[in-house]
Amino acid sequence: MRVALFVTCLADALFPDVGKATVAVLERLGHEVLFPPAQTCCGQMHLNTGYSRRARTLVRHHVEVFEPYDAVVAPSGSCVGSVRHQHATLARRFGDERLADRAQAVAAKTYELSEFLVDVLGVTDVGAWFPHRVTYHPTCHSLRMLRVDDKPLRLLRAVRGIDLVEMPDAEQCCGFGGTFALKNADTSAAMLADKMRNVLDCGAEVLTAGDSSCLMHIGGGLSRLQTGTRTVHLAQILAATDGVAA
Structure with a gap:
């Protein structure tokens, strides 16, 4: 192929x-x-x-x-x-x-x-090892347009060493939405605040998602608050074999 x-x-x-x-x-x-x-x-x-x-x-x-x-x-x-x-x-x-x-x-x-x-490919276990407390944010396009459902979670559950925790109100938009965050800055910031609170409430070390755009938005907010929680793309966790995101 x-x-x-x-x-x-x-x-x-x-x-x-x-x-x-x-x-x-x-x-x-x-x-x-x-x-x-x-x-x-x-x-x-x-x-x-x-x-x-x-x-x-x-x-x-x-x-x-x-x-x-x-x-x-x-x-x-x-x-x-x-x-x-x-x-x-x-x-x-x-x-x-x-x-x-x-x-x-x-x-x-x-x-x-x-x-x-x-x-x-019919694969859920890709041979990854990532011994960290991780929560997953289902991005709007993947969830609502592509309907990937639980596929990312199935892949994450098969990662060795991972402590996968559920985020409250996980399906809630993070407020990025491309130019939405620029044109509707106040609304976007309020949505981001809700998302960050949910991330922090579940005590995750790492927030993962399938879109760098959402991770950039949420990660920027978490970094400004100096929370210590980092964002890592799903692909990087799946590529990790030594416990460190690729």
Whole structure:
């Protein structure tokens, strides 16, 4: 199977270790992971802020880059959600049925990491060891758009040494939402405060999630309060074999 890493903008620019961890997990399971160097932003930011014409250019480019592969894997429910639920719709809005069909074909083989591991590879134990007290935040796009359900938790429960604790009101949004946090700063800050209180109430050393964007938002708040609780992407925990996040 020709598996391509769709690294996403945030991983590429700010959190490269998340992309590396994704590759490490898949390679440990015996799969060769290819990185298409021509990949760029998938267009989600442009779509969500009204720049439809510019987004269409990015959608076309995304399709051209990832069409040759059997599967596309990304460490982001948000970006995969955009590929699945926005790309073909955008193309049809412009009357480009050919692009819409191609985008739909790419979307059908594009997976968030936990989906690919559990649904495609049939794996829950990836050989990880991470002896820390961890709680999980189900991000909005992965939970509500992709409906990954408990797949990340099934993977975390199989990690050796982990003390996995449930967060109160775990399914509550953290308040990031991309440009929502900028346009509705006060509301976002209030939602973040609720999320941080829930993280701290369960006594976790580590908060994990499948989206770097949410972890960046929550982690920034936890850091400013000097709580000592850190954020670690799901891929990094799954890649850990020595107790240290990759």
